[in-house]
Every structure is written in structure tokens, then in C-alpha cells.
Amino acid sequence: MKHLLSATAMVLASATLAGAEGVLQLYNWGNYTSPELLEKFEKETGIKVTVTDYDSNDVALAKVEAGGSGFDLVVPSANYVPIWVEKGLIVPLDLSKLPNHANIAPEWKDVPWDPGRAYTIPWQWGSTGLTVNTKVYGGDINTSAVFLEVPPELQGKINVVPEMNDIVALATMYVGGEPCSEDPEVMKKARDVLLAAKPNWISMDYGATERVSNGDWAASVNWNGSSMRVRLNTNGDVQYGYPKEGYPLFMDSVALLKDATNVEEAYKFLDFIMVPENAAMISNFARYANGISGSEAFMDPEMTNAPEVVIPEEFKAAGVFLPTCTGKSLDYITAIWTELQK
Amino acid sequence: MAERGFQISRLPGFATVAIGAFVLLYLPILTLVVYSFNASNSVAVWGGFSLHWYADAWANEDVKAATVRSLVIGVSAAFLSTILATLAALGTTRRRAFKGQTLIYVVINQPLMVPEIVTAVALMIFFGIIKVATGYQGLGYLIAAHTAFCLPFAYLPIRARLESMDLALETAAADLYASPWQTFRRVTLPLLAPGIMAGAMLAFVISLDDVVITEFVKSGGQDTLPTYMLGQLRRSFTPEVNAISTMLLAVTVVLLTAFFLLTRKKD
Numbered sequence: 001m002k003h004l005l006s007a008t009a010m011v012l013a014s015a016t017l018a019g020a021e022g023v024l025q026l027y028n029w030g031n032y033t034s035p036e037l038l039e040k041f042e043k044e045t046g047i048k049v050t051v052t053d054y055d056s057n058d059v060a061l062a063k064v065e066a067g068g069s070g071f072d073l074v075v076p077s078a079n080y081v082p083i084w085v086e087k088g089l090i091v092p093l094d095l096s097k098l099p100n101h102a103n104i105a106p107e108w109k110d111v112p113w114d115p116g117r118a119y120t121i122p123w124q125w126g127s128t129g130l131t132v133n134t135k136v137y138g139g140d141i142n143t144s145a146v147f148l149e150v151p152p153e154l155q156g157k158i159n160v161v162p163e164m165n166d167i168v169a170l171a172t173m174y175v176g177g178e179p180c181s182e183d184p185e186v187m188k189k190a191r192d193v194l195l196a197a198k199p200n201w202i203s204m205d206y207g208a209t210e211r212v213s214n215g216d217w218a219a220s221v222n223w224n225g226s227s228m229r230v231r232l233n234t235n236g237d238v239q240y241g242y243p244k245e246g247y248p249l250f251m252d253s254v255a256l257l258k259d260a261t262n263v264e265e266a267y268k269f270l271d272f273i274m275v276p277e278n279a280a281m282i283s284n285f286a287r288y289a290n291g292i293s294g295s296e297a298f299m300d301p302e303m304t305n306a307p308e309v310v311i312p313e314e315f316k317a318a319g320v321f322l323p324t325c326t327g328k329s330l331d332y333i334t335a336i337w338t339e340l341q342k
Numbered sequence: 343m344a345e346r347g348f349q350i351s352r353l354p355g356f357a358t359v360a361i362g363a364f365v366l367l368y369l370p371i372l373t374l375v376v377y378s379f380n381a382s383n384s385v386a387v388w389g390g391f392s393l394h395w396y397a398d399a400w401a402n403e404d405v406k407a408a409t410v411r412s413l414v415i416g417v418s419a420a421f422l423s424t425i426l427a428t429l430a431a432l433g434t435t436r437r438r439a440f441k442g443q444t445l446i447y448v449v450i451n452q453p454l455m456v457p458e459i460v461t462a463v464a465l466m467i468f469f470g471i472i473k474v475a476t477g478y479q480g481l482g483y484l485i486a487a488h489t490a491f492c493l494p495f496a497y498l499p500i501r502a503r504l505e506s507m508d509l510a511l512e513t514a515a516a517d518l519y520a521s522p523w524q525t526f527r528r529v530t531l532p533l534l535a536p537g538i539m540a541g542a543m544l545a546f547v548i549s550l551d552d553v554v555i556t557e558f559v560k561s562g563g564q565d566t567l568p569t570y571m572l573g574q575l576r577r578s579f580t581p582e583v584n585a586i587s588t589m590l591l592a593v594t595v596v597l598l599t600a601f602f603l604l605t606r607k608k609d
Contacts (some may be wrong), residue, residue, distance in 0.1 A: 029573070030573015030574055031574045035403070035404070050562050050563035051563070052560065052561075052563055052564065053570060054557075055572050059557060062463070063466060063558065066470035067474045068469070068471070068472070068473025069470075069473070069561070069562070071562055209384075210384060210385060210386035210387070213384055213386065213387050214387045229383075233382070233383075233384055
């Protein structure tokens with residue numbers, strides 16, 4: 001009995017000790033956080049990070065908005081950051097507590113969805129482009145014509161991911177417009193080119209990593225990280241194309257919640273992930289680029305050389321962060337998408 | 343022939359349809375099991391035989407924690423909802439029909455009718471208020487939510503069993519001066535036991551399976567096995583998910599077999 005009591009006392013004591021050393025609640029996309037990163041953070045600071053998964057921006061937003069979520073940090077996508085700010089769910093960061101803020105790469109220091117990086121720290125970013133089996137199609141893959149004016153070799157063999165914003169934006173830029181255009185002429189052209197191309201698509205579905213790898217599809221509109229895995233699965237026959245007419249970029253960034261309870265721990269974590277070596281751990285795990293200068297030196301060589309991760313200089317300018325479309329443009333996009341689904 | 347009456351198994355094509363149905367049911371599961379032994383990191387391209395995904399899943403702390411959490415919630419919710427369902431079933435069958443009985447059936451079975459997402463959002467908002475007011479973030483919310491939606495699944499088999507049980511036995515016990523408690527303890531409960539077991543098993547499986555409500559109700563660090571697996575969607579699945587599913591499948595099969603053997607012996 002005495003043993004039991006002292007054992008219980010010890011367990012309780014260690015529990016309070018752990019409490020004193022600090023905890024942190026990170027709410028992030030599933031399978032997106034490197035476990036080694038969290039281990040290293042705990043070793044250096046004594047702070048235990050608990051990760052909880054979500055699978056869509058909307059679920060994360062709804063849960064935090066309902067209140068009492070208990071999370072400290074969240075990782076929304078670029079086009080959702082303004083919504084989190086507007087609803088007052090995330091707070092501006094105190095840069096004096098983030099000495100490593102200077103490590104953010106110049107091109108990510110001032111971004112349209114978060115001017116001056118007042119609210120968010122880069123986590124990972126990537127692009128939407130084309131995954132093409134070059135054994136089937138040997139032509140130019142750096143153009144949206146691959147799926148909008150499908151070449152004969154790819155007819156009936158190309159898939160298009162069912163992502164409304166990405167696909168309509170690709171078509172809008174292909175016909176010479178801007179994403180979220182409110183010009184009815186431009187949007188009509190985008191609609192026409194999509195509807196004309198659709199009969200040549202095999203499907204509108206997810207799962208390109210698997211289905212291009214096993215040869216079910218010869219090509220797909222796809223994300224860069226997925227495309228890299230296909231290339232590694234298939235001994236290099238599959239390449240990633242950056243549509244020169246314009247292609248969407250995405251970035252997920254970490255933000256501090258207004259009702260966070262472990263604020264000091266959260267700042268320590270934010271500063272920690274801006275150390276190049278640590279940012280590289282994030283990338284090595286989830287296979288996307290991270291936006292911290294100098295992290296390349298610590299990344300797996302197969303990533304630092306990957307044409308899917310490092311955007312070739314000539315295609316850099318064509319990458320666009322999609323704004324949050326509203327009003328008339330959103331009506332057009334929804335109408336086009338509805339028609340395309342028929 | 344005619345005197346044997348109508349038998350569905352004598353209809354032409356019965357075997358073909360039955361085999362077809364079994365193939366449709368089990369072929370996908372078989373594929374999942376086969377690819378859990380895949381050496382490559384793909385769930386669709388075969389790269390040779392390997393057990394390393396099992397080793398990965400076994401070594402994955404997140405998977406272990408999520409499994410334990412799923413089991414704790416499932417057992418608690420099955421236990422609580424079965425007790426409540428048994429009481430409800432006794433209250434709605436072992437008495438004369440009363441006004442508003444149908445209404446009570448509807449209320450008890452409400453989780454079956456209301457779309458899951460509606461319950462999920464309602465619970466998220468409701469628990470949100472409580473979480474802010476009390477600061478409590480524990481597993482209690484998930485257990486309460488699971489108990490609520492498991493209730494009709496436990497209730498239906500128990501009620502069905504009660505309705506098919508002969509009232510004469512209970513009446514006879516009462517005639518022989520058994521107190522209501524003795525009647526319940528010695529007559530009703532033993533006869534009802536298979537119904538209660540069936541209800542509890544069903545409730546446990548339904549709880550283990552749930553994604554939508556759990557996703558909306560869970561607090562920090564409360565991923566269950568299904569929400570953990572859902573979270574893997576952003577990146578592509580690896581055969582690790584197949585390995586986890588196969589192990590879960592094996593546990594279920596073992597449990598069901600054990601349950602079947604135990605109940606058969608008693609009969």
C-alpha cells in the first residue's frame with residue numbers, strides 16, 4: 001500500500017513537473033508535422049507539443065470559431081488567412097519575441113494575404129501544375145494546353161483534379177485573364193475552353209499519385225509534391241509542367257490563435273521553426289518547400305534538386321497566389337464549375 | 343416441391359447472385375490486406391513483399407495513442423449507451439401502451455434520422471460554450487457524444503429481444519410471489535442477455551467507426567484512429583494505413599469469433 005501511495009505521488013509529481021515545463025497545442029493538417037521536429041523541440045525547450053489533425057480549412061475555421069477549442073497555433077492556407085484575421089480569430093505577432101523572423105526568405109516576407117507577415121509564419125508551400133508521362137506525350141508540358149486543348153496522345157488519358165478554384169483559375173489565365181476576373185467576356189472564354197476540353201478528359205478525380213504511377217492515367221492536373229512522388233515511383237518518366245500562361249501557388253502558414261493559453265510556448269515554437277535546420281525537417285517530412293532562407297542546405301538532396309520543388313527561373317513569374325474570389329467573380333466561377341460537372 | 347413452400351435459395355441464379363455479393367463485399371478488403379504487405383510506398387503499385395509497414399505502424403506513437411483512445415471511447419460509450427438503452431427498452435415495452443409512446447421511439451432513434459453533420463455541428467457549438475465556461479477539455483465530450491449516437495443502435499436489438507420474449511414467464515414469476523426485482527434479476531435479465539450483448543457490440547462498432555462527429559467534437563490531442571486516417575488524405579496514403587486497417591480487421595474478427603464461440607457454448 002505504501003509502495004502504491006509513493007508510486008502514485010511520484011506519478012502525480014512528474015505530471016505537475018511536465019505541466020510546469022509547458023505544453024503547446026498545435027492544430028495542423030494531418031500528416032504534415034514532422035515527429036522528429038517535435039522531439040527536437042521538446043529536447044531543447046522541455047515543451048511538449050500535442051498535434052491535432054484537420055483535413056480542410058473549413059473544419060478548422062468552424063471549430064476554432066465555435067470557441068473553447070483549446071488550440072494555440074493553427075496552419076491555414078493563404079486564401080483563408082484574411083478570413084481568420086477578419087473574424088478576429090488570430091492575433092498580430094509580437095516580432096520582438098521572434099528573433100529568427102529575419103530568416104524568412106525575401107520573397108515570402110511581404111505577401112498579399114498577410115502584408116508584412118504581421119500574423120503568420122511560413123510553414124510550407126507548393127504549386128498546382130501538370131504531371132505528365134513523357135513516354136506517352138513528348139511535346140511541351142509547360143502549358144495549360146495539355147489539359148485545355150488536349151493533344152491527341154493524351155486524349156482520354158488525362159485527369160483533372162476536382163478543385164474549383166485551381167481549375168477555373170488555370171483556364172482564366174490560359175485565355176489571358178486574371179484569376180477572380182469580373183469581366184464576363186474573359187469568364188465566357190474560360191468556360192468555353194473548359195467545356196470544349198472536358199470530353200477529352202478521362203475523369204475529374206483525386207488520387208493522381210497512385211493512378212499516374214500505375215499507368216491508369218497518362219497525365220493529370222496535380223500538385224507538385226504529389227508529382228515528385230510519382231516521378232520517384234516511376235524511374236523518371238513522369239515530369240512536372242509549370243503552365244507558362246499562369247499557375248496557382250499555395251502556402252500554408254502558422255498563426256497564433258486569439259484564445260491561445262500557451263502563448264509563450266507558441267512564440268518559442270514559431271521562432272524554432274524559422275531556424276533553417278528545423279524548417280528543413282518540416283520539408284523533409286512532408287515533401288514541400290518551406291520559405292526559410294538557408295534551409296536548402298539541410299534538406300534531402302533528392303528534394304533540393306527536384307524540379308518540382310525548386311521552380312525553374314523561367315517559370316517563376318507565372319506562379320500566382322489565388323486571391324479570395326468574391327462577389328461577381330465567385331458567381332461566375334461557381335456557374336462554370338456547375339456546368340462543368342454536368 | 344409445392345409442399346415445401348417458397349424458398350428463396352431455390353430461385354434460379356441464387357448462387358450466382360450470392361457469390362457476386364460476397365465478391366463485391368470482400369474483394370476490396372482483400373485488396374487492402376494484400377497491399378499492406380507491399381514493399382513500395384504505394385497503395386496501388388506492387389513492389390514486392392514486405393512487413394515493414396507493420397513495423398512502421400507498430401512504432402508510430404500517434405497510431406498507438408489513437409488506437410488506445412478509440413478503444414477507450416468505444417468501450418465507455420458502448421457501456422453507457424447499453425445501460426441507458428436497456429432501461430429505455432424496459433420502459434417502453436414492459437408496460438401497457440401509453441400516449442406518446444411513438445414520440446418516445448422517435449426521440450430515442452433521433453440520431454438515426456438526423457444527418458450526422460447536423461448533430462456534429464450542433465454538438466460542436468454546444469460543447470464550445472461548455473468548454474469556454476468550464477475550461478474542461480477532456481475525453482468526456484467525446485464519450486458523451488458517442489454515447490448519444492450509439493443509443494439507438496443499442497436500443498433496437500434490446501427492444502426486439504424484449505418484444506419477442508414470452509410475457510408468460512414473467513407473469514408466472516410474479517404469481518409465485520417473486521418481487522419485481524427478483525423477476526427482473528432471475529427471469530427477464532437472463533433471457534434478455536443476448537439482446538444486451540448484441541446491442542453493446544453494435545454500439546461499440548458504431549463508435550469505433552465514427553468520423554464526422556468525432557472530427558467536430560475532439561479537443562486538442564484527441565484524434566481517434568478514423569480521424570487520424572482521414573488526416574493522412576492531404577498527403578497520399580501509404581500502405582501504413584493498410585497495415586493499421588488489417589490489424590484492426592484482425593482484432594475485430596478475433597473478437598467476433600470469440601463472441602460467437604462463447605454464446606454457442608451456452609446454448
